[in-house]
Amino acid sequence: MKNFFSELLKTKPDEVAVEPHPYQLQVANLLLEGRNLVLTAPTGAGKTWAALFPFLYARKKKLEFADRVIYCLPLRTLASSLYESTKQKLERPDLKSVLDIKTTLQMGNQPNDPLFQGDVIFTTIDQLLSAYIGLPFGTSKAAANIPAGALIGAYVVIDEFHLLSYTEALPTFLDMMKRLHPYTRFLLMTATSPEPVVSALVTHLDGMSVELQSAELNKLSTRKRSLYWRDKRMSGQDIADRHQGGRTLVIVNEVKRAQSLYFELADILENQGRSIEVRVLHSRMFPKHREEVESWVTQAFSRDSEKEAILIATQVVEAGLDISATLLLTDLCPANALLQRVGRCARFANQEGTVEVYSLREGGVEHFLPYVSSQRKKEENDDYQIMLGTERALKELEPGTIITHELEKQLIETVHGAIDQKRIALVMHDLFLREDQVTRALIRGDAEMGELIRAIDNVSIIIHHSPEEVDLHRKPEMVSIGRRGLYFFLSGLEWTAEKWENNQLIFVPQFPDDQDISARVVWKPIRSPKEVLAHMTVLLSPKLAKYDPVVGLQLQKEPLNCEEAGEWVSEFSENEQKVSSQRFSYQRETYLEHVQDVRKINREERAKYLQATNFLSKRFRMNPVQVEEIADLVTALHDVGKLGVEVQRKMRRWQTEYKQKAELELLAHTDFDATNPEELAAYRIGKYRPPHHAVEGAVALQEWCGKTFDRKVAVPLLLAIMRHHNAYSKESDTIVFCKGAREHVLKSLQDLPYEPFLKPQTIQHRMDELVSWLRNNDVLAMYWYLSRRLRLADRASQQLKNRKNDGKEETDDWLS
Structure with a gap:
């Protein structure tokens, strides 16, 4: 087992074998014995391969373990990144000769495996849970029992489970674990979940907890990262001033802010005569452009890179990406998210880096979105208290404090411990209610996504001038955007009732009867912003949804003319003749x-x-x-x-x-x-x-x-x-x-x-x-x-x- 793991960890066949960590072998042995696990390990410790190895080893040795791996992640960019790196490794000739593994990716804007037919399937938690409750995001309601069947005999991995909402996704996932316990293996992984939450999940899963021992943590602690609090809102000028060569990673909390900082920084650098490559990465980009940026990031921010570069990104990079910056500039965010972001700075052994956290207060306004959606009764709002707790803890640290594992653990327990303990206790107490909700959804087919998965879920946007030319079976390019964000944007258009009645810029799909082999999806213009709340896919005219390959989707409050809208529309990955x-x-x-x-x-x-x-x-x-x-x-x-x-x-x-x-x-x-x-x-x-x-x-x-x-x-x-x-x-x-x-x-x-x-x-x-x-x-x-x-x-x-x-x-x- 150890030798195969060592071969798997090598990046090239001719490299010297890499020794697996003791905890990675422990996880593999326990899973192969039939145990369900909760794994706690810091960022950069190799959790991904610890999760995949037992399945690959069992497949190689023809052991009874699982029919497929469904590897679920909280973020699309992370799922895409791990898919690419895993697929590339498993297609290595020396591994392909002993493993016949089909690696697939299933996401809303990259629906490449909607029925979960791969051997190793990377997907998002939303995709998994929607399949479980009988209304899969990846395929039609009529086909719901096909992806659901993939859960039977599967090995389900939930990476960064602490990002599951306590009110929506987590109770549904706990119900799935209980309902499918005899038929499905589970591994839950986290870097930043408080101990009371881990204990509750272990009990519910009837499993075991695995946590790295001090000796292993010390081996991983050869990195040196200094932490600073900046009591101001980050600007493009701050980025230009603080970047002094090397690799600077900027992480902000909203797409619009990433785009505005990019434009501001580009103007500053041009005026200063500085030639530095700057890229933007967020969820509102076509897959091909996002993949181009991700590929660039992987190279520019790699372990041995000496490239000078700046990346301005959103939360899409805060978990799992195997990149390393010398300087991290980040908006304030909850402590558990902050530590995920810190994991992208000086990520590898013997590296040094600097982390600067910027305030979200400006002119008496607290810009706490998207983490705090409502600030009414602030003293009773746990999300608001977590933001304040994180801010308070950072202010109390001495400038230049070295980030250690002990400091990370202390920060999590201080900020999240009591609140998360209260939350998980409430979830467990009310779990019977979620069981009843899911059961009714499975029987009736009328699940409420906002209650069972995520209140702020995503919609896939297709950008095109002519709806009649858009056939979903031809797999048009799509951009992801929050459903409520789209709704509020459309509501803010201030159109009259007559203008909505004559709308020819915003469309939603109407699906045919599953047994009507002659029918195809048709596009219906909406007559009210509320209509988008009931759909997973929306088609927008470029006059409202201007697209730029560098900065992505830019929604327009006033419709553009044809020249202003530009030429970028969703392209198709399948030709019409092949599809028909x-x-x-x-x-x-x-x-x-x-x-x-x-x-x-x-x-x-x-x-x-x-x-x-x-x-x-x-x-x-x-x-x-x-x-x-x-x-x-x-x-x-x-x-x-x-x-x-x-x-x-x-x-x-x-x-x-x-x-x-x-x-x-x-x-x-x-x-x-x-x-x-x-x-x-x-x-x-x-x-x-x-x-x-x-x-x-x-x-x-x-x-x-x-x-x-x-x-x-x-x-x-x-x-x-x-x-x-x-x-x-x-x-x-x-x-x-x-x-x-x-x-x-x-x-x-x-x-x-x-x-x-x-x-x-x-x-x-x-x-x-x-x-x-x-x-x-x-x-x-x-x-x-x-x-x-x-x-x-x-x-x-x-x-x-x-x-x-x-x-x-x-x-x-x-x-x-």
């Missing part, structure tokens, strides 16, 4: 052909669910072969509703009348060309469009399932069939089956020891009683597991068929 052919096109396929293909793919993919299968088999007191058999049965039966008379009549009519092809078989799919506008229009005609079939199939199988399986197996099996097109379907229509339907079903069950019967339905049903079983955690886990396997195999079968018919070479891309 992959998204909608179907090839004729008989019922038996389709079922056999889906079953084949599901069986071939079983290695990706080994740990989930093992966890479920233990919980349900079955052996893994029996669980696999249930997954196989679900894929074999998922489309029995298509054997209904009305479904087959409509499909046959399409083939014979519209496509002019003779048809005598029972079908699963007809020929459908998404690139043909005439077919798109014809499909919408009632005489061709088949009725829904998923819930109808489940209802027809309900009696047989109830007689064949235990209720806790029958219910998730039926739910997976019922919801293999829409995660919240529950209403069925009447169904009468075709002649030969049962024979087709029995043929489709080849090698399975079952003989199901189908019961026709002459009345409509609402499956509320079946859905209510999702209150049972074991039923929920089995349902997610079966749904994910079925839906991914179902999708892959059609995508693979299309690729073969197009004469394209098979690759792993069809699984995406």
Whole structure:
């Protein structure tokens, strides 16, 4: 184990092996023993690889551990940075030869793995929790049971968990840990969480706490950082005066302030005749431009860099980025955030640096946003008291105080200790309320994001002149902005009611029915600022959202003319022809052909669910072969509703009348060309469009399932069939089956020891009683597991068929 860890820590294959820290090996051993952990370690101690190593080691040695890692971070920039560095390392030839690892990134403005199909998945806490509560940010509500299923058998890492809100995200995450405890492994990591919080989480997790010992801390304490308090608001002139060569990192609390300081500093340096490279980094930038800056930062602020540079950034750099500045100039912020920022100065062994913290008071005004949103009753506002406590503690220090681990711990306990202890106690006391909220959300599909994840969540902004040209499946570039911030900006436009009624500058998407293969997302102009509060994606005209590749998005209070708006709009990463052919096109396929293909793919993919299968088999007191058999049965039966008379009549009519092809078989799919506008229009005609079939199939199988399986197996099996097109379907229509339907079903069950019967339905049903079983955690886990396997195999079968018919070479891309 130690040798493999040493090889993993090397940056190049030919480097001398790097010795892992004792705590890193301790974490790996405990996790591989099946323990859940809370790890406390200072910034720069190597927590990331301590978290990833046990999964990689288990994969190399073929040990039972986890099917995938879902590595969650509080900030998008941090997720992107760790994704790039991890992917680069794991693609090293010497590691790739022993590890076959697919590393992916899933974020709001980089939705590259919305269904969590990678082996090592970097994502944000928002993405994880939204998937858990059944309204995933990364995909449609109809597909909600696919990413949720990725949690079963997963190893979930929460980095910098102290940044989770005590009122929204943390209670939801604690509920997830409790609900999924038998099926999911957890590692929580922090550099700055007070001891009472760590103790409470260890108890709740039924896990262990790992903290670095004095000897290890002393080895990491060869850095020297001097701390100064500046009792004034930072200006561009301060940055110019304090920068005397080397690498200066400026961190401020708001994007607008970072942009204004950049413009101010650029003018000052130009007037002084100083040629210094200055960059800006924040969340309101297109991914390609942010990645360019991040790449520059990684080089300019690297361990051995001698480059002269200035970076003006927001909180996006305060956690996890492996960079080191010689001078850190920062706005005042909470003590735990401040220590994260300090971790970007003199980060590496034997380096020296200076940290200067600037006041947020100016002209009698306290600029405490975004940390303090309301200053009413300041004595009762914990966030306000934390800001005051941090300010007071810094003022009491002697100028030039050396930052030690003891000082960091003292600062955290002094500022956050009592308040966080009170907060975590309240969270634990009221956790049953959050459990009820999440349960209702999972059953009804009506979760309130602001209550369960984050009150100030983000919206992805697309910038474009022509909404009709924007197809979300083509993956347009997006910029992230706070939802409430966008709302307040739009409210401040001071438009008249008539102007809002005629708005052609701000749009939100309308998504089609998941089963309507002919439809696409359309853009609807909003008539009120409040409408953006209900959407994850908003399209803005460049006249309101001017974009510059250097400073990012700049919202305009007054609409610009075309010349002022500039040329920068969201570009697409997929071409239109590729998207249309992959998204909608179907090839004729008989019922038996389709079922056999889906079953084949599901069986071939079983290695990706080994740990989930093992966890479920233990919980349900079955052996893994029996669980696999249930997954196989679900894929074999998922489309029995298509054997209904009305479904087959409509499909046959399409083939014979519209496509002019003779048809005598029972079908699963007809020929459908998404690139043909005439077919798109014809499909919408009632005489061709088949009725829904998923819930109808489940209802027809309900009696047989109830007689064949235990209720806790029958219910998730039926739910997976019922919801293999829409995660919240529950209403069925009447169904009468075709002649030969049962024979087709029995043929489709080849090698399975079952003989199901189908019961026709002459009345409509609402499956509320079946859905209510999702209150049972074991039923929920089995349902997610079966749904994910079925839906991914179902999708892959059609995508693979299309690729073969197009004469394209098979690759792993069809699984995406």
